[in-house]
Amino acid sequence: xxxxxxxxxxxxxxxxxIKKTVIVILCAIPIIYILGASLNDFVQAAQTFRRFALxxxxxxxxxxxxxxxxxMHNKPSDxxxxxxxxxxxxxxxxxxGSVLISALLFTLFVILSGILxxxxxxxxxxxxxxxxxxxxxxxxxxxxxxxxxxVSASAVVGRVLASIAAIALVVLDRFTxxxxxxxxxxxNNTAPLAAILVVVIVxxxxxxxxxxxxxxxxxxNDRH
Amino acid sequence: MIIExxxxxxxxxxxxxxxxxxxxxxxxxxxxxGMFQNELDVTKRVNxxxxxxxALVSPHQYWVGFSEVFFSSFYYxxxxxxxxxxxxxxxxxxxxxxxxxxxxxxxxxRTYYLRKFVFTFLVSFVLFVIPLLIGMLLVNLLTGTWNFSxxxxxxxRLVRGTAVFGDSTSLTHKKELFSDLLRRSPYLYALVYYLxxxxxxxxxxxFGLSASFFxxxxxxxxxxxxxxxxxxxxxxxxxxxxxxxxxxxxxPRQPVMxxxxxxxxxxFCVLMMLAVFLYVLGVNKNRDILA
Numbered sequence: 001x002x003x004x005x006x007x008x009x010x011x012x013x014x015x016x017x018i019k020k021t022v023i024v025i026l027c028a029i030p031i032i033y034i035l036g037a038s039l040n041d042f043v044q045a046a047q048t049f050r051r052f053a054l055x056x057x058x059x060x061x062x063x064x065x066x067x068x069x070x071x072m073h074n075k076p077s078d079x080x081x082x083x084x085x086x087x088x089x090x091x092x093x094x095x096x097g098s099v100l101i102s103a104l105l106f107t108l109f110v111i112l113s114g115i116l117x118x119x120x121x122x123x124x125x126x127x128x129x130x131x132x133x134x135x136x137x138x139x140x141x142x143x144x145x146x147x148x149x150x151v152s153a154s155a156v157v158g159r160v161l162a163s164i165a166a167i168a169l170v171v172l173d174r175f176t177x178x179x180x181x182x183x184x185x186x187x188n189n190t191a192p193l194a195a196i197l198v199v200v201i202v203x204x205x206x207x208x209x210x211x212x213x214x215x216x217x218x219x220x221n222d223r224h
Numbered sequence: 225m226i227i228e229x230x231x232x233x234x235x236x237x238x239x240x241x242x243x244x245x246x247x248x249x250x251x252x253x254x255x256x257x258g259m260f261q262n263e264l265d266v267t268k269r270v271n272x273x274x275x276x277x278x279a280l281v282s283p284h285q286y287w288v289g290f291s292e293v294f295f296s297s298f299y300y301x302x303x304x305x306x307x308x309x310x311x312x313x314x315x316x317x318x319x320x321x322x323x324x325x326x327x328x329x330x331x332x333x334r335t336y337y338l339r340k341f342v343f344t345f346l347v348s349f350v351l352f353v354i355p356l357l358i359g360m361l362l363v364n365l366l367t368g369t370w371n372f373s374x375x376x377x378x379x380x381r382l383v384r385g386t387a388v389f390g391d392s393t394s395l396t397h398k399k400e401l402f403s404d405l406l407r408r409s410p411y412l413y414a415l416v417y418y419l420x421x422x423x424x425x426x427x428x429x430x431f432g433l434s435a436s437f438f439x440x441x442x443x444x445x446x447x448x449x450x451x452x453x454x455x456x457x458x459x460x461x462x463x464x465x466x467x468x469x470x471x472x473x474x475x476p477r478q479p480v481m482x483x484x485x486x487x488x489x490x491x492f493c494v495l496m497m498l499a500v501f502l503y504v505l506g507v508n509k510n511r512d513i514l515a
Contacts, residue, residue: 039462072441
């Protein structure tokens with residue numbers, strides 16, 4: 001039996017195998033911030049940090065970058081991963097835990113590098129701590145939700161097709177219902193939105209655990 | 225080349241990608257035809273007294289890539305990934321399975337790599353263009369319009385400034401680039417855009433193929449073309465060089481101002497040179513069978 005404490009250990013063990021690429025992906029974020037803050041009028045016109053961070057489009061930048069970061073990890077069916085576990089539930093929990101940690105790392109990197117660039121370019125930091133923490137919380141929950149959606153879809157159709165589905169869904173949402181932008185730009189209803197997102201995350205987690213019971217982890221399919 | 229075609233046809237991913245492209249095209253056509261009927265009805269009601277205004281509402285504006293329909297834009301957003309999926313990792317897979325060494329001892333190394341490069345380019349070109357042509361046929365079939373002479377005549381008058389419109393007619397139909405082709409026939413205009421798009425699709429896939437020599441993660445290899453496409457979009461947008469960005473350039477709607485012919489050629493040449501340079505570097509890196 002593995003404990004919850006083993007999940008971060010496993011995650012960072014796996015991360016070591018792809019550390020160079022993850023560093024490149026994460027470094028792209030501050031570079032893009034610096035480019036935007038130096039050269040782009042739209043980014044420069046951002047009144048608050050929230051607007052500054054979201055001036056780089058969520059559906060075309062943050063979402064594909066996060067999906068890429070998640071998808072690069074080893075598949076659960078790889079023997080170096082599968083040998084750690086004795087039960088299917090553990091594998092599902094580990095996958096959920098990996099998404100939570102990845103999202104945390106990603107969010108921290110986005111927010112910290114964003115604040116650093118935002119302040120170093122002389123923007124007045126008008127946001128109070130409560131508003132900033134609201135944004136960080138919502139950003140994290142949205143990223144986790146997309147990550148879990150990706151994990152759930154990848155159990156059915158493989159990682160590449162799941163990536164396409166997750167990215168497509170976020171882009172589709174942006175051009176139709178605009179739920180994700182509504183959540184990220186909202187400054188007044190953080191608590192109810194966060195509660196709804198947590199419910200969705202719990203539901204998705206339950207689905208992933210259920211999927212793991214019927215999944216054939218021993219199949220050697222390198223197609224996806 | 226026949227061996228490559230056989231491998232390509234035996235790959236399940238080929239059919240999955242083709243289905244995804246056709247599904248996107250089908251949904252774009254379905255939504256587009258509905259939008260066309262609505263727009264035509266509204267224009268006939270509002271601007272029925274102005275034949276030029278009615279003629280400018282033409283079904284070709286709902287071919288894939290030409291309309292504001294989500295799936296039409298989505299095709300142009302996701303194509304570097306989907307058209308590359310069946311071919312971009314062929315060398316990576318053959319290297320991982322040992323098939324590469326098996327083939328290299330039986331044929332000329334240069335022929336093998338050249339064949340892979342050309343095949344990747346051609347397949348991506350065809351995978352990009354064929355669904356778009358099918359979309360074009362479907363829209364024409366569903367709207368029953370094959371002859372666009374009314375539109376070309378009205379467009380010609382629009383360009384010359386002799387067309388007569390009501391106040392509510394939008395003049396956004398006028399194109400900056402390839403306008404002469406549109407005056408002759410929308411088919412010519414669409415074909416030119418689809419061919420240019422196909423060339424870029426091939427270039428993105430070849431870049432991914434070249435990158436597969438240097439990247440050890442298969443997932444990342446598959447996403448290289450999309451990363452390049454979106455990366456260029458992001459950087460060109462931040463640098464405010466929208467007219468130089470393939471994301472805007474390849475769109476037949478011509479969504480940004482200041483488009484010119486030169487960026488089409490320069491971007492493509494730079495992209496191909498980069499792909500060829502990386503490919504040659506990668507091939508040399510793998511020169512030794514034990515490398």
